[in-house]
Amino acid sequence: MESEPRPASRSLLGCSSGDNLCIVREYEYEVIIVPVFMIFVFFIILGLILWLRYRNHKEMEEINDGKDSSRGIQRPNTSxxxxxxxxxxxxxxxxxxxxxxxxxxxxxxxxxxxxxxxxxxxxxxxxxxxxxxxxxxxxxxxxxxxxxxxxxxxxxxxxxxxxxxxxxxxxxxxxxxxxxxxxxxxxxxxxxNVSEGDLLNFLWTCRRDVMAMDKIPFDITEKQIFSVAIQVVNGLEYLHQKKLLHGDVAARNVLIHHDFTAKISGLSIASDIYNRSMILMHHKIPLKWQAPEHLMKKPVTEKSDIWSLGILMYEMVTLGAPPYPDIPPRQILQFLQRGHRIKRPPTCGTTLYNIMKSCWEWRETDRPTYPDLKKRLEAGKKNANDKIVLQVPEEVVPELYAQVAGLEESFLMDNFTIL
Missing domain, CATH: 3.30.200.20 (Phosphorylase Kinase; domain 1)
Known part of the structure; x- marks a missing residue:
């Protein structure tokens, strides 16, 4: 049986049929031109992407500047x-x-x-x-x-x-x-001057009073926790309406009056955003208060503040306990990636804990908005207990607290959260 004839290979003019080098040279233009063309196309596409990102960035700056001006706070002229x-x-x-x-x-x-x-x-x-x-x-x-x-x-x-x-x-x-x-x-x-100072030390004072069994000058009930949380939400919403972030929502950055009026302080990050449209590197934000996106060095948003607000509620209901007491600060991200969250404290009701958990959703879009939070907190406040005083008998040792919370002890003792 005769085999089918092999198709003739193309060859350059003047090449003999057995000259392989001559046949290879026939494709040298294709070997060179095709990669060069692909590299050229790659750089064109890369340049187009960078230009589009730059244009979108400039447009967002113009939009934000316009919104800020309409809300009564204008960016400074860097000149x-x-x-x-x-x-x-x-x-x-x-x-x-x-x-x-x-x-x-x-x-x-x-x-x-x-x-x-x-x-x-x-x-x-x-x-x-x-x-x-x-x-x-x-x-x-x-x-x-x-x-x-x-x-x-x-x-x-x-x-x-x-x-x-x-x-x-x-x-x-x-x-x-x-x-x-x-x-x-x-x-x-x-x-x-806010009479009782920062909320964290205020909470610790309540612990000492309970432990001493003396007359308690400040009785914290579940209803008052809802009230303070609503006030903090109102303050944060005001900042975010001006396109500002707090960036470090925590009990140490809330001041408390004797009538339980809460005032947000510690606005250094918001000041950086206002004055420079960036967050300076000198801010030391403890890991246990940071949202996952912050821990992963991704951009923070108003939903990052909402995550930290959930940690603040935990601080209040435990009278100033450090969050994640059994987890070292450097292991927090891994702990959260596995789907774990802070367990419900014995002093925390189901309604309040469910609100806290909603603030700790991994995906930012799944966390509640400020109007949603206020609605749920207001409803919780109506049904909250206003008679039973929260009691946590263990006195806080600042050195131990700083170690568990991942803070420098000097930060607790020598700072003042207005700045």
Whole structure:
């Protein structure tokens, strides 16, 4: 049986039928041109993708700027900032935002000895008295002062923080700026005094009172937890309406009044976003309060604050216990990736715990919105117990708390959460 003839191979003109090198040369243009063409197409596509991302980024900045302006808080003009490498402190002060003049308080209205209470981000924190105007009463104030011998950069950052508070506006659940002294050094940011200080230490005080079996000056009930949570939601919603994030929602960053009025403080991240459209690297946010996307170094959103709000509710219902007490801070992400969450504390009712769990959904889109949270918290408040006082007899040891919570002990003792 005869085999079918093999098809003749193409060959270059002048090549003999057995010259393989000559036949290979026939394809050398295809071997070179095709890869070059594919590389060329790849770079065109890559350039197009980068251009589209840049254009979308610029459009979002313009949209956000427009929204911020319509809501009464405008981004600062970065051209107003002087080159800090060449600046002096006096130069920075001379170039400050003229808008701050409307908030200037004469230094002679600050009376009495400055009582140092803690050390803040930029310098000492004092309590003092503010002499009244004609129609006012003398009041206790908190003064955040810029440290002695500041650099030009520190001075600019502190002025930026003052400007942020000045332009943020007033809200009943956000710590209020009363004024400033920026005419000369030392620069002062003057804030309202919130009588009971930060919520975390307030919760610890309640533990000590219960343990001592003395007369309890502050009785925390389940209903009051719902009330404080609603107020924090209101304050966070106000920030997010202005396209700002808090970034570190926790009991240590909430101030509490004797009438259980809650005021959000610790707004340094929101100030960074307002002044620079970015979060500076110096913020040390404890891992146990961070949402999964934050732990994975992904962009944070308002839903990241909602996750942390669930941790804040846990802090309240346990009178200041550290979250995930049995899990080392560095293992939190792995713990959450396996679907685990904080177990329901013995002092926590089912309704409150279900709200907390809804804040801890892995997917951001599955977490509740602020209107949804307020609706559920209001409903829970109506049915919450207002008679039984929460009791956790174990006294908190700050050193042990700091270790379990993943905080530096000095952060608990030496910071003041207004800044």
């Amino acid at each position: 107003e900032h002087i080159a800090l490498r060449e600046a002096t402190v006096e130069g920075v002060l001379s170039c400050k935002d003229p808008y701050l003049e409307t908030f200037e308080i004469p230094r002679d209205r600050i009376t009495g000895d400055l009582q140092k209470i803690r050390t803040g981000t930029f310098g000492p924190i004092y309590k003092a008295q503010l002499l009244p105007k004609e129609s006012e009463k003398q009041q206790t104030i908190v003064i955040a002062a810029l440290r002695d011998s500041p650099s030009a950069r520190d001075t600019q950052l502190f002025l930026d923080r003052i400007r942020f508070h000045a332009k943020l506006g007033k809200h009943p659940n956000i710590v209020d700026m009363l004024g400033c002294c920026t005419d000369q050094l030392p620069i002062y940011l003057i804030m309202e």
